[in-house]
Amino acid sequence: MAQLGGTPIIIMKEGTQRTRGRDAMENNIAAAIVIAEAIRTSLGPRGMDKMLVDQFGDVVITNDGATILKEIDVQHPAAKMMVEVAKTQDSEVGDGTTTSVILTGELLKRARKLLEQKIHPTVITEGFRKAAEKAVEILDKMSIKSGIDDKEGLINAAMTCMGSKIVSESRAELAKLCMNAIEAVAEQIDGKWVVDIDKVQIQKKAGDSIDDTKLIKGIILDKEVVSPGMPKTIKDAKILLIQSAIEIEKTEFDAKLQITSPEQIQQFLDEEERMLRDMVNKIVNSGANVVICQKGIDDMAQHFLSKAEVMAIRRVKKSDIEKLSKATGGMIYTDFDDITPDKLGYGGLVEERKIMSDKWIFIEECKDPKAVVILIRGGTDLIVDEADRSIHDALCVIRDVVEDQKIVGGGGAPELEVAIQLRDYASTLGGREQLAVEIFADSLDIIPKTLAENAGLDQIDILMKLRAAHQKGNKFAGFDIETGELINNMMDAKVVEPTVVKIQAIKSSVEAASMILRIDDVIAGAKSAMPPGMPPGGGMPPGMGGMPGMGGMGGGMPPGMM
Ligand SMILES: Nc1ncnc2c1ncn2[C@@H]1O[C@H](COP(=O)(O)OP(=O)(O)O)[C@@H](O)[C@H]1O
Numbered sequence: 361m362a363q364l365g366g367t368p369i370i371i372m373k374e375g376t377q378r379t380r381g382r383d384a385m386e387n388n389i390a391a392a393i394v395i396a397e398a399i400r401t402s403l404g405p406r407g408m409d410k411m412l413v414d415q416f417g418d419v420v421i422t423n424d425g426a427t428i429l430k431e432i433d434v435q436h437p438a439a440k441m442m443v444e445v446a447k448t449q450d451s452e453v454g455d456g457t458t459t460s461v462i463l464t465g466e467l468l469k470r471a472r473k474l475l476e477q478k479i480h481p482t483v484i485t486e487g488f489r490k491a492a493e494k495a496v497e498i499l500d501k502m503s504i505k506s507g508i509d510d511k512e513g514l515i516n517a518a519m520t521c522m523g524s525k526i527v528s529e530s531r532a533e534l535a536k537l538c539m540n541a542i543e544a545v546a547e548q549i550d551g552k553w554v555v556d557i558d559k560v561q562i563q564k565k566a567g568d569s570i571d572d573t574k575l576i577k578g579i580i581l582d583k584e585v586v587s588p589g590m591p592k593t594i595k596d597a598k599i600l601l602i603q604s605a606i607e608i609e610k611t612e613f614d615a616k617l618q619i620t621s622p623e624q625i626q627q628f629l630d631e632e633e634r635m636l637r638d639m640v641n642k643i644v645n646s647g648a649n650v651v652i653c654q655k656g657i658d659d660m661a662q663h664f665l666s667k668a669e670v671m672a673i674r675r676v677k678k679s680d681i682e683k684l685s686k687a688t689g690g691m692i693y694t695d696f697d698d699i700t701p702d703k704l705g706y707g708g709l710v711e712e713r714k715i716m717s718d719k720w721i722f723i724e725e726c727k728d729p730k731a732v733v734i735l736i737r738g739g740t741d742l743i744v745d746e747a748d749r750s751i752h753d754a755l756c757v758i759r760d761v762v763e764d765q766k767i768v769g770g771g772g773a774p775e776l777e778v779a780i781q782l783r784d785y786a787s788t789l790g791g792r793e794q795l796a797v798e799i800f801a802d803s804l805d806i807i808p809k810t811l812a813e814n815a816g817l818d819q820i821d822i823l824m825k826l827r828a829a830h831q832k833g834n835k836f837a838g839f840d841i842e843t844g845e846l847i848n849n850m851m852d853a854k855v856v857e858p859t860v861v862k863i864q865a866i867k868s869s870v871e872a873a874s875m876i877l878r879i880d881d882v883i884a885g886a887k888s889a890m891p892p893g894m895p896p897g898g899g900m901p902p903g904m905g906g907m908p909g910m911g912g913m914g915g916g917m918p919p920g921m922m
């Protein structure tokens with residue numbers, strides 16, 4: 361409410377809550393720090409997993425920062441922005457989500473101290489921006505060249521990324537499998553390697569163990585052969601892909617049939633049989649021995665197909681038919697009269713296999729070697745789901761290295777090296793910005809510190825040792841958490857990360873921290889009453905949704921605020 365000449369003017373709806381200035385900022389920073397603290401313990405190979413239970417009682421066990429934050433239903437707008445950090449990190453590079461959230465929390469924690477010293481938020485955000493720019497430069501320079509031909513680099517990066525997950529025991533096998541999958545789908549476009557990880561099909565089924573996870577060159581359909589009389593295995597398959605039903609079409613309108621004698625019924629049935637036989641003949645004459653149909657297949661047609669030793673699968677999704685067309689090189693037909701032998705698809709082996717209680721069709725050795733599936737197995741659904749997330753991360757990491765061609769040693773080494781070089785850089789700046797760059801550098805130390813802490817090691821001791829090693833010029837000096845040893849080059853310990861993951865973590869955390877630091881007014885609309893049982897929905901206050909477009913947030917504080 362504002363006052364104008366004694367008349368109150370109502371600006372906001374009744375029940376609207378408003379927090380301003382220092383209070384608003386304090387409040388936002390505190391919420392963001394709480395989120396960062398919550399996931400700190402899951403960083404690194406000795407990090408703990410979280411078990412999350414939603415309001416329906418469904419359980420997720422994970423170590424993945426983005427997943428944890430996605431599952432917990434946060435209410436506070438600033439906490440929601442932390443969730444966005446993880447999401448951005450996940451969608452951009454697929455790994456480093458925990459790192460980016462922890463870093464955001466630490467940046468804010470240290471910024472809070474500068475705010476207390478009456479340093480204006482815009483000075484801090486400007487310092488952060490400069491520091492981030494410099495950090496990217498340093499990371500680029502300290503990187504080592506890698507790429508699709510550097511198999512060891514790719515495998516080590518994938519293994520490092522899976523080291524912190526439940527699947528860690530099987531990661532050597534899984535890393536190789538992921539690398540083979542990426543190699544299969546990678547393409548060179550205008551001299552640059554490009555990987556679309558969506559081209560790697562993922563199928564999962566609880567049962568057996570993680571070690572039974574396989575890479576299959578081909579496609580899997582979760583369908584079974586339509587009739588038990590049909591062959592279950594076909595080698596050198598000539599595959600017919602058809603969109604129309606192998607049935608007699610029903611008329612669109614209700615037709616009345618006047619049948620006056622038993623002969624007429626017989627005639628009618630004979631005609632139907634003749635039409636179905638005709639369809640099947642057209643299929644068989646084309647040389648097809650596998651039929652994959654988007655619609656239904658009539659019982660009688662099934663019978664004729666069985667007699668001709670043709671395997672048939674019905675009601676296959678349109679998107680799967682399209683995938684099959686690409687993989688097998690087969691044309692998608694709609695009309696039986698058009699079928700020609702040269703446009704059938706090819707698969708070296710088409711087979712129905714039993715996976716636990718289900719039967720699935722495996723179409724292998726396809727024409728297109730880019731068709732690959734990872735069939736994930738594992739003791740329980742919980743494990744299979746976490747394995748799926750870990751394999752997704754590993755695929756992302758390998759893609760990152762193939763596309764960007766740069767890697768660094770991990771285990772806190774890059775953060776520590778950047779911190780050291782940033783402190784030198786800060787001293788060239790002077791003034792209040794120097795302070796902001798310095799706290800940025802100090803914030804980076806949180807990564808090696810947290811890794812050490814989670815491994816039960818002494819933080820300060822490790823930090824000192826690492827700094828000494830870096831000062832001697834070992835840019836990849838880090839701590840191998842698995843052995844507890846200080847290592848001058850983390851590459852030797854096979855702890856490797858894509859440079860883009862480190863760069864993106866810095867970019868996303870600076871963006872989020874700056875965004876939170878620029879907010880000095882939180883206006884929350886009155887909550888509408890919700891029917892009981894509804895999940896607590898949290899609409900963000902206007903203008904605060906999502907990370908993109910942060911440039912549009914009016915930064916700065918009104919004069920006299922501080
Ligand atoms: N064997 C290891 N020794 C030390 N640090 C490791 C090791 N393996 C992985 N790390 C580090 O763990 C961190 C990643 O942990 P992770 O839990 O996957 O978090 P994020 O979600 O940020 O990827 C990276 O800093 C990485 O270098």
Ligand SMILES: [Mg+2]
Nearest residue numbers: 455456521524
């Ligand atoms: Mg990771």
